[in-house]
Amino acid sequence: xxxxxxxxxxxxxxxxxxxxxxxxxxxxxxxxxxxxxxxxxxxxxxxxxxxxxxxxxxxxxxxxxxxxxxxxxxxxxxxxxxxxxxxxxxxxxxxxxxxxxxxxxxxxxxxxxxxxxxxxxxxxxxxxxxxxxxxxxxxxxxxxxxxxxxxxxxxxxxxxxxxxxxxxxxxxxxxxxxxxxxxxxxxxxxxxxxxxxxxxxxxxxxxxxxxxxxxxxxxxxxxxxxxxxxxxxxxxxxxxxxxxxxxxxxxxxxxxxxxxxxxxxxxxxxxxxxxxxxxxxxxxxxxxxxxxxxxxxxxxxxxxxxxxxxxxxxxxxxxxxxxxxxxxxxxxxxxxxx
Amino acid sequence: xxxxxxxxxxxxxxxxxxxxxxxxxxxxxxxxxxxxxxxxxxxxxxxxxxxxxxxxxxxxxxxxxxxxxxxxxxxxxxxxxxxxxxxxxxxxxxxxxxxxxxxxxxxxxxxxxxxxxxxxxxxxxxxxxxxxxxxxxxxxxxxxxxxxxxxxxxxxxxxxxxxxxxxxxxxxxxxxxxxxxxxxxxxxxxxxxxxxxxxxxxxxxxxxxxxxxxxxxxxxxxxxxxxxxxxxxxxxxxxxxxxxxxxxxxxxxxxxxxxxxxxxxxxxxxxxxxxxxxxxxxxxxxxxxxxxxxxxxxxxxxxxxxxxxxxxxxxxxxxxxxxxxxxxxxxxxxxxxx
DNA sequence: TTGTAGGCGTTATCAT
DNA sequence: ATGATAACGCCTACAA
Numbered sequence: 001x002x003x004x005x006x007x008x009x010x011x012x013x014x015x016x017x018x019x020x021x022x023x024x025x026x027x028x029x030x031x032x033x034x035x036x037x038x039x040x041x042x043x044x045x046x047x048x049x050x051x052x053x054x055x056x057x058x059x060x061x062x063x064x065x066x067x068x069x070x071x072x073x074x075x076x077x078x079x080x081x082x083x084x085x086x087x088x089x090x091x092x093x094x095x096x097x098x099x100x101x102x103x104x105x106x107x108x109x110x111x112x113x114x115x116x117x118x119x120x121x122x123x124x125x126x127x128x129x130x131x132x133x134x135x136x137x138x139x140x141x142x143x144x145x146x147x148x149x150x151x152x153x154x155x156x157x158x159x160x161x162x163x164x165x166x167x168x169x170x171x172x173x174x175x176x177x178x179x180x181x182x183x184x185x186x187x188x189x190x191x192x193x194x195x196x197x198x199x200x201x202x203x204x205x206x207x208x209x210x211x212x213x214x215x216x217x218x219x220x221x222x223x224x225x226x227x228x229x230x231x232x233x234x235x236x237x238x239x240x241x242x243x244x245x246x247x248x249x250x251x252x253x254x255x256x257x258x259x260x261x262x263x264x265x266x267x268x269x270x271x272x273x274x275x276x277x278x279x280x281x282x283x284x285x286x287x288x289x290x291x292x293x294x295x296x297x298x299x300x301x302x303x304x305x306x307x308x309x310x311x312x313x314x315x316x317x318x319x320x321x322x323x324x325x326x327x328x329x330x331x332x333x334x335x336x337x338x
Numbered sequence: 339x340x341x342x343x344x345x346x347x348x349x350x351x352x353x354x355x356x357x358x359x360x361x362x363x364x365x366x367x368x369x370x371x372x373x374x375x376x377x378x379x380x381x382x383x384x385x386x387x388x389x390x391x392x393x394x395x396x397x398x399x400x401x402x403x404x405x406x407x408x409x410x411x412x413x414x415x416x417x418x419x420x421x422x423x424x425x426x427x428x429x430x431x432x433x434x435x436x437x438x439x440x441x442x443x444x445x446x447x448x449x450x451x452x453x454x455x456x457x458x459x460x461x462x463x464x465x466x467x468x469x470x471x472x473x474x475x476x477x478x479x480x481x482x483x484x485x486x487x488x489x490x491x492x493x494x495x496x497x498x499x500x501x502x503x504x505x506x507x508x509x510x511x512x513x514x515x516x517x518x519x520x521x522x523x524x525x526x527x528x529x530x531x532x533x534x535x536x537x538x539x540x541x542x543x544x545x546x547x548x549x550x551x552x553x554x555x556x557x558x559x560x561x562x563x564x565x566x567x568x569x570x571x572x573x574x575x576x577x578x579x580x581x582x583x584x585x586x587x588x589x590x591x592x593x594x595x596x597x598x599x600x601x602x603x604x605x606x607x608x609x610x611x612x613x614x615x616x617x618x619x620x621x622x623x624x625x626x627x628x629x630x631x632x633x634x635x636x637x638x639x640x641x642x643x644x645x646x647x648x649x650x651x652x653x654x655x656x657x658x659x660x661x662x663x664x665x666x667x668x669x670x671x672x673x674x675x676x
Numbered sequence: 677t678t679g680t681a682g683g684c685g686t687t688a689t690c691a692t
Numbered sequence: 693a694t695g696a697t698a699a700c701g702c703c704t705a706c707a708a
Contacts, residue, residue, distance in 0.1 A: 003701055014679045019703060026704090027677050049452045050391045051701035054684050059388065061431075061452075069413045069420070070613070079408050082434055091452060093399075094432045096420055113387045114399075114429060220617055253619040275408070276614070279558055281591040341685055352695040357687060364688090365693050389685030392700050 002043035011039040022047055063093040063111045066122040072276050077122060080295025088303050097123050112137045118302035124188055140305035142298045145190055154301045155316055156294050160190050163287040163321040164197020167241045167269050174329050176239030176267050180212040182226045184243040194243045194271060216247045223250025231258060238266055245270035245277050248284050267329040282327035290319050340381035349377040360385060401431040401449045404460040410614050415460060418633025426641050435461050450475045456640035462526055478643035480636045483528055492639045493654055494632050498528050501625040501659040502535020505579045505607050512667050514577030514605050518550040520564045522581040532581045554585045561588025569596060576604055583608035583615050586622050605667040620665035628657050
């Protein structure tokens, strides 16, 4: 491997000059620049990223901490983040925290020692001391899903409340009148907002029944179980809004086993817009998050902080959701959507 | 951030001594060791990973190149790899190649410059020059799915041929007699082996019909399309073996739309054992790969190479598959499996 | 416009 | 058993 010194020697200049042409900073004569460039080609010289990192304190590496890449919500997000990071010349380190406090702490420590340039936190489990731990280390970070809402802590999220309303209104527009809700864990901000949207949309028309709400944990299994419970307690229910797509998938399974005609007898809508919803039969309607955009924004935000040292403008921004109406809600002559 | 020099000063020893206790090599007096250790605690000293990497030429970072983390096969693999890497103190860089030659090349270059300690290649697209490119760079690598079979190139795979036989035999044991096959792209080693297994199992009993085979591209969409084609050309088919689970999912969708009773009229089995198969209704039978184990072995193999400089023993090993019989093949009083 | 030299934080070779 | 000190490869004042 050729070093900067080899290049300097071959081009008969100093390493400083070579460094200048590499980094395009400082004055350098056009002639010498060409000479240097040629030498670099000749020697097939590539700057040593590690050495550069030591000197610069920039590793061009980002880290993504998420609960579990095996959860179908995250691959799409990870993809967006990796794509965008790569676009800017950054590598992406993946960390599965299992929403576990110890693992999270240990990852943060290890990433801090590796001097990653930024950390994206897509996990709900983010205690205040963890945040401060990162802040103290001086590493820029961004959180997703509004895990926390802190001054100076960039966070990208979606309009969960409005999404809840959209889901219910869609169900109503398809003729449902007894709408059940499988909500997520109540200690998640996202669950609560979606739930509130559900409540408000129904209270508006005096149709809210507390017993039509059951609580799952965002997993397929809980969706299956809760849909069964909902329908055994309230056979009259003709529409279900699941707080996320995975629970909707579980609910679909339950509905099919119960021999319910979908959407005629029971319509079903999820939330998130992950691709698995379109692979089911019938395809499941959903309130889609701009997942790719969220990931891309998070990276942009981080890189802004890293490079321009500016705080993220998108901080706290809530992106819009989009209704994706599919077979699980579209009755015969129902309306459609994009 | 405290440096090794700070620790040395506080403990009134030289940096060399501190380095010795950090790395537990060389002689060091018990007393001084304690003094040094205390100083480290006191200053909350953590060795600077980057500096260490520069000196050691070891970054404690592995890279995983795969086609697309969004493909449901890969998150499970990535999870296994990340888990195992972490266990050994390594971080994992994720790279989505989209099976694209240029992207792959550019990743390899970038990873090479980052001096990752090892690369795991889970992509089918691996031309010989790419391999040599990595080999020349001296970075240990491992490939999955027997993408290539080269002397000295560790490769972990499964018994695809036997798997094909298992799938067909299972279908036969459930009473199917007209078994179709949706095979994968013929330029993939895995596709061919599975196909051969299918052929041999049927030829054994004189039941092989070339026209019962159609070709997909491992995607859900192609599975959907090919199942439709298969059944429209051969309505008598009562069993389908899809060469991977994603195509099985697509096929399931097609069968349901065609109002086929599953498994009574048409039984269906996939290949891979990804979790999505158990989330469908009916649940899809499959020939399961030990995905987690594969990932773990790949990492072990790499770390063996890195640390002990020994070639991987598992090189070229083909792991066993396991039949997972579920509702999509289990007729009434059918047999079961683990 | 270009070169010299010190520093980034560790490791490892030699002495002592 | 311990300590100087030269690498590792690059960047960047500061000089020239």
